[in-house]
Amino acid sequence: DPFSSDPERHPVLRINNLKPFNAEPPPEILSESYITPNVFFFKRNHLPVPRIDPESYKLTVEIQGPNRERGGALSLSLDDLKNKFPKHTVTATIQCAGNRRSDMHKAKQVKGLNWGIGAIGNGTWSGAKLRDVLLAAGYSPDDANWARHVQFEGLDQDVAGTTYGASIPLRKAISEDGDCLLAYEMNGEELPLDHGFPIRVIVPGTVGARNVKWLGKIIVSDVESSSHWQQNDYKGFSPSTDWDTVDYKTAPAIQELPIQSAITVPADGAIVDRSDEEVTLKGYAWSGGGREVVRVDVSIDGGKTWKIAQLKSSDKEQTAGAMAPPPGQAWAWKLWELTVPLPADTEEMEVVCKAVDSSYNMQPDSILPIWNLRGVLSNAWHRVKVKIQE
Ligand code: MTE
Ligand code: MO
Missing domain, CATH: 2.60.40.650 (Immunoglobulin-like)
Known part of the structure; x- marks a missing residue:
């Protein structure tokens, strides 16, 4: 069972799917405190939770170059991320694109996990600034001539070895006020296993799906992530589009979420x-x-x-x-x-x-x-x- 090493979870969570684990808190818990406690924060996993040894963990940062030719990559340990970069703290809400899907499903059938109103939470995240790490990896303002996206690869994988992946616009990743973090703390505690231990990217203001957990690799690129979740999921369509006519290439990937x-x-x-x-x-x-x-x-x-x-x-x-x-x-x-x-x-x-x-x-x-x-x-x-x- 690839899920046998998943962590324990709080029994109050309402489970939408057990393997992979997807669960949300009862609605009233969300308004009990401004900061959502870690154990009650919704969990949205596409794959088994990977067990990563923090001692041997390495984050790879690659800048591909206009013709993917730039060689070399920066490799950072967890200690490097904690000690070689200033620690920043950001309070940011994460919401899944599928939050409140059950309301839509009630109106007319949809495909997906039947989330209530609890696939959202508010956390205080601490870590290194993504911008600082990209600059340390050799990103220079000239790269803005060709670079458009920053891709993230998770260390969670399916039985065939496919890993979770997503990307965000370069501008969001590199700007001073984009506040993107490589977080190692959630609400003052070490990042919990379900939320991406030892490192997850926090992309404030951006749909949950781009906040990649168990982060293994960052790639500055001219193209978006080729992952299923960037290309063929997490996109919006017209009410007239059905499963016979849907063409995922025609819609942009969801990034910022609506009100x-x-x-x-x-x-x-x-x-x-x-x-x-x-x-x-x-x-x-x-x-x-x-x-x-x-x-x-x-x-x-x-x-x-x-x-x-x-x-x-x-x-x-x-x-x-x-x-x-x-x-x-x-x-x-x-x-x-x-x-x-x-x-x-x-x-x-x-x-x-x-x-x-x-x-x-x-x-x-x-x-x-x-x-x-x-x-x-x-x-x-x-x-x-x-x-x-x-
Ligand atoms: N990152 C990895 N590596 N694997 C995943 O399955 N799920 C994404 C995102 N990051 C996911 C991931 C989705 S769709 C959401 S909504 C958020 O994580 C959920 O974050 P949470 O479980 O910390 O609430
Ligand atoms: Mo999500």
Whole structure:
């Protein structure tokens, strides 16, 4: 069994698939703390978890050259990454492209893991800056004439030896404010086995799939990764595209994700007591590409009328003058909260949320117009029904 050396996991996780392991926390855990604890952070593995000896671990960094002719590669040990490069810390949300796929699946069948709203988490990551490592490997500004992409290869592999791989635009990898990390710590702890021990790349603002875990190799190239997951998966299509007509070459790989929000509390189908008089609604909101969430609107009448939720960017009381991230570098989610009186005239509330980002991008109101055969990019208004008990 190639999965026999997979680590133990927290029993509260809801398992979507056991081998490879794919699981998410119950929704209410997501809004209990601004930083998602490691054990509750969703796990999305395509392959068995590799057991890597940190003593003999080597990361290879290659700069291919315009005709793939540049020889030589930098080889770095874990100690090198920890000691030869300044340590940077970034708080960034990671969301899977398939988060909320179950909502899309309910509207019309899709192919993929049936994620609820929990394929997202917010972590504080520490490691070497990808930019610093690329420069140490000999990347020079002249290379921008031909280099377009930075490819990542994982050390996890299937029985045929195929490894996980992905790539990101060079500009994101090399820019000072792209904040890409080669992370060896997650929330102040050593990177857990499920999250890429000993090294994973953190690409803030970018879809989970490009945040390659168990990183073995980095290649600066003129082309994208040739991996299945870059070329023939993680792309969006028209609702009119079906499995007979889909041509993966016609769509760009997903990188930055669109605006997203969801209700974590109460759960769909929850019952509240009339005598409570009010109910507190909670959730998360996040947008890709470093776009800050500037507002979350919440409705308890199915979207007829709206109230503005309170936003939190930490667990502490927000002090006046606290530093907001620079524009374009808002990598972390916001948690939102709203307490509303229970409506007198009804026994059922339909709670709806929708978020707005700094580019005034907003979520679509319904799913069918954004439906796609793989069920990715599922970001329509989130809705839950709540019963009021007399
Ligand atoms: N990296 C490797 N090597 N193998 C993988 O299967 N899955 C990707 C990405 N990096 C994956 C990987 C996907 S699709 C997602 S959503 C994130 O890791 C999930 O990260 P997490 O398990 O730390 O939450
Ligand atoms: Mo993913």
